[in-house]
Amino acid sequence: MSPKISSDLIRKLRDQTGAPVMRVKQVLEEVGGKEKLASEILKKEGFEKSAKRADRETSAGVVAVYSHHTGKVASIVELLCETDFVARNSLFIDLGNNLAMQIASMNPKDNEELLSQDYIKDPSQKVGDLIKEVIAKTGENIRLTRFERIEIGK
Numbered sequence: 001m002s003p004k005i006s007s008d009l010i011r012k013l014r015d016q017t018g019a020p021v022m023r024v025k026q027v028l029e030e031v032g033g034k035e036k037l038a039s040e041i042l043k044k045e046g047f048e049k050s051a052k053r054a055d056r057e058t059s060a061g062v063v064a065v066y067s068h069h070t071g072k073v074a075s076i077v078e079l080l081c082e083t084d085f086v087a088r089n090s091l092f093i094d095l096g097n098n099l100a101m102q103i104a105s106m107n108p109k110d111n112e113e114l115l116s117q118d119y120i121k122d123p124s125q126k127v128g129d130l131i132k133e134v135i136a137k138t139g140e141n142i143r144l145t146r147f148e149r150i151e152i153g154k
Helices: 007-017 021-030 035-052 090-106 111-116 127-138
Strands: 060-067 073-081 122-126 143-151
Touching: 007 021, 007 035, 007 127, 021 035, 035 127, 060 090, 073 090, 090 111, 090 127, 090 143, 111 127, 111 143, 122 127
Parallel strands: none
Antiparallel strands: 060 073, 073 143
């Protein structure tokens, strides 16, 4: 007998991973309702799907800006996606803003260093994985094309 799986749990995992509702339910049933294990499986599947999207053209996007409250450090980020629809999506906009904050805080020298950094809001996660999660949730390729950081006195 399989455990009773609540719609709240399905919704929670769907929001976390971007996986389709039926896939979330199926994975939860396969793992006996274990939320953490189901989340790990769904995230892994999402990362695999995001790798398949890496060659898609990105011609829409946003420029995100972060200015530290002291007014002495700021950063600007160009983040691209495939369509204007996703460029206006709050997940995508939040990603741009979070990347700009990461850059202002951690001062990476290039994209490679940035993507391998621990994410400042959740050190258990790498910045590259944060981007992959949004790719999985939106279903579109996302690329951080360039960024700049400015600091008074540097």
